[in-house]
Amino acid sequence: MLNAYLENTLVYEPALCNGCGVCVQVCPHATFEMDGRLAVLVRPQACMECGACQLNCITGAIHVESGVGCASAMIQAALKGQKEAECTCG
């Protein structure tokens, strides 16, 4: 495995896009861009699965298994037998 971050869980269905542009606004990694009246997934590999686009997309055109990309949190969850990792920094 040369790069664990080449793939992620982001799935976008352009057919459902209503062109509101909120995904372009909320994405901290410029994963989406507007092309005319539709959002286009231009940098899928940049996605960090924060889930902001999915939560704010009113038409449900975006799906991503969001969560914290934190090894420390996942290790603690595994040790405590929890299913979902929760960040524990604060």
Added chain:
Amino acid sequence: MIDLATLASTPAILPVQSRLTAADRWDHILARLGWKRAGHRVEPGLYALGNPGPDSPVFVSANYTLSFDALRSSLDGLAGYILVLDTKGINVWCAAGKGTFGTDEIVNRVFATHLKDVVTHRKLILPQLGAPGVAAHVVKQRTGFWVEYGPVRAADLPEYLKTHKATPSMRQVQFTLRDRLVLIPVDLVRLLPYTLAAAIVMYFLGGWVSSLAVVVTVLAGTVLFPILLPWIPTHNFSTKGFLLGLLVALPFALSPFFRHPDWSWYHRLGQALEFLLAMPAVTAFIALNFTGSTTFTSRSGVKREMFAYIPAMAWTFGAGLLLAVVFIFIR
């Protein structure tokens, strides 16, 4: 939850300045050191900055001092309201990930502060990084307030407020050298007791060189790794950590050949291998844990890394430790 008594009474609007005091700066230093992790809080509620009127903008923030202070100090010379959510003393982005900087908390806080009676417009300006916890359309539905996502960094707000349009660079998170440097003290302080304990144990097992190896390994993982992150080859944090660990282990691996010419060849080689096996494993583990501090690692990617490399870390560390024990007896 907000009870009826709170809803019935009109809560006070708290005055606040944009200028940071010496006490604020001291609090920031303590927060960066990890001192009382959850103790850097602002009282949730509505704050008045400058001399705001019914048309003044409303900014939403977390009740973590570093978040709140970044916002208010960026609004120097401007008037506005700051709606502070109860994020349990956690910053905006992490709280949004947990959902405490979230739709429900905004809705509750808007009603609890009687915001509709304070301003005549119906717009909330949120930090962009609050978005993982907030569904803007749901906030609109439940409160009547439009959510406008401002820039990632509060420092860009004055520029942003001229047009209410964020440039692409205002929308992107960065992870600059400065961003990485400020993270170092927290990890260093957190690992200090374990490092000291391990250094003392290793002193008795292998002498001062082994003791120094412990300290250097931890410093490599907590200080060198964040600084050098973009320049260490490979993409995965674990492999980056292994490489950095190998580099700092080299002088230790070479030390028995210079310091103990009287030892047998297998004894010298054995001790060299101890360092080459055990040190990179620890650096790699610290490096992997740094994923949570970065601004870009995905959960699925980190998971793949964990499954791929944690066994290798455990095996190499165990092998190094085993060698160390073996050579205590055959020395």
